[in-house]
Amino acid sequence: MYLFLIFVQRNKFYFKIHIFVIIQKIIYICTPQNMKNMNNVLVIGASGQIGSELVLALRNKLGGNHVVAADLRYPLAAELAEGGPSCKIDAIQAQEIADVVKKYNIDTIYNLVAILSATAEANPMLGWNIGMGSLLNCLEVAREYKTALFTPSSIGAFGPETPADKTPQDTIQRPKTIYGVSKVAGELLSDYYFKRFGVDTRSVRYPGLISNKTLPGGGTTDYAVEIYYAAVKGEKFICPLKKGTFMDMMYMPDAIDAAIDLMEIDPARLIHRNAFNVTAMSFDPEIIYNEIKKHYPNFVMEYDINPLKQSIADSWPNSMDDTCARVEWGWNPKHNLTSMTEDMIKELKKNYKK
Ligand code: AKB
Numbered sequence: 001m002y003l004f005l006i007f008v009q010r011n012k013f014y015f016k017i018h019i020f021v022i023i024q025k026i027i028y029i030c031t032p033q034n035m036k037n038m039n040n041v042l043v044i045g046a047s048g049q050i051g052s053e054l055v056l057a058l059r060n061k062l063g064g065n066h067v068v069a070a071d072l073r074y075p076l077a078a079e080l081a082e083g084g085p086s087c088k089i090d091a092i093q094a095q096e097i098a099d100v101v102k103k104y105n106i107d108t109i110y111n112l113v114a115i116l117s118a119t120a121e122a123n124p125m126l127g128w129n130i131g132m133g134s135l136l137n138c139l140e141v142a143r144e145y146k147t148a149l150f151t152p153s154s155i156g157a158f159g160p161e162t163p164a165d166k167t168p169q170d171t172i173q174r175p176k177t178i179y180g181v182s183k184v185a186g187e188l189l190s191d192y193y194f195k196r197f198g199v200d201t202r203s204v205r206y207p208g209l210i211s212n213k214t215l216p217g218g219g220t221t222d223y224a225v226e227i228y229y230a231a232v233k234g235e236k237f238i239c240p241l242k243k244g245t246f247m248d249m250m251y252m253p254d255a256i257d258a259a260i261d262l263m264e265i266d267p268a269r270l271i272h273r274n275a276f277n278v279t280a281m282s283f284d285p286e287i288i289y290n291e292i293k294k295h296y297p298n299f300v301m302e303y304d305i306n307p308l309k310q311s312i313a314d315s316w317p318n319s320m321d322d323t324c325a326r327v328e329w330g331w332n333p334k335h336n337l338t339s340m341t342e343d344m345i346k347e348l349k350k351n352y353k354k
Helices: 002-010 012-030 051-062 078-082 094-103 117-122 124-145 178-197 223-233 252-264 285-293 307-315 323-329 337-351
Strands: 041-044 067-071 086-088 108-111 148-150 204-206 208-210 237-239 247-251 281-283 301-303
Touching (some): 041 094, 051 067, 051 252, 094 124, 108 252, 117 124, 117 178, 117 307, 124 148, 148 252, 204 252, 208 252, 223 285, 223 337, 237 285, 247 252, 281 285, 281 337, 285 301, 285 337
Parallel strands (some): 041 067, 041 108, 108 148, 208 247
Antiparallel strands (some): 247 281
16 A cells, blocks of 8 residues: 555656646547538649648548649749649739639638748748738638638747747747747737638648658758658768757647647637647757667767857747647647657658668
């Protein structure tokens, strides 16, 4: 009995966490569901890091003909062009979006058009014009044609004044990058269109996304993808961020689930809309390096700090609290650093031999 009490005492913290998670799940399961159907979906930015995987997942679920893949870069890669309808859309031209929405009787738009943080910082006007221009056009089309709209936000929507650890859902948002400023403006505008016009806008604040299919471009979290490529190719990795720089991260299959699950959930369940904190893991360069070294013991990483990326990373959270997403729409990522690393290496090995 005495030993049992010591065991309970030592593990009290973990018991509390388990009970909390179980209560969340019970609340979620017991609340009646009235799923929102997506019938015909338009993905704008289909060739990008999220889009190229989201289109395939949606086609798998809804059928190829029900998912239109659109991008400025046209024609699309064979995998996207062959599985269903595809077209060229310049998201800065509202009429081009409206024409496709009309033609295919679209009820849900995924607007994935964005210039990532580091690139946007090098050309702020471009970052703002592309991010806000495409969003405003999508919001207007969504209002006119009564479609739902998903537009990702980011951990970039937070800034140095935000609590860095377990960043709450509702907190200070004073980002110091043009990317972050446009993400906060996007969250506010999307909430505005919901409240003022009833447009069904929904969004998540994505952390760094790690994919084995499409490379990101110009983001602050890109190192966490590039490090896997270096390891599998047998190259030395030069890390642009300092040891101790913690950021939230997520494996792409979880990011795709988030984008689909949120758009399907009964709207009556949503207290928040734009945008939900979602995360799957938080690590610094040393932690991911050591995880990869379990597979490649001779893998070498050196540091050459990129001051722009470092300053951006320093202004972002170390780890977010995503309880609201878990409670309101059942967010529950499947991958942690260990399972992601195993899968990344397995998949990349198919294309790159050491
Ligand atoms: C970036 O690094 O800019 C993006 C993001 C976290 O939004 N990956």
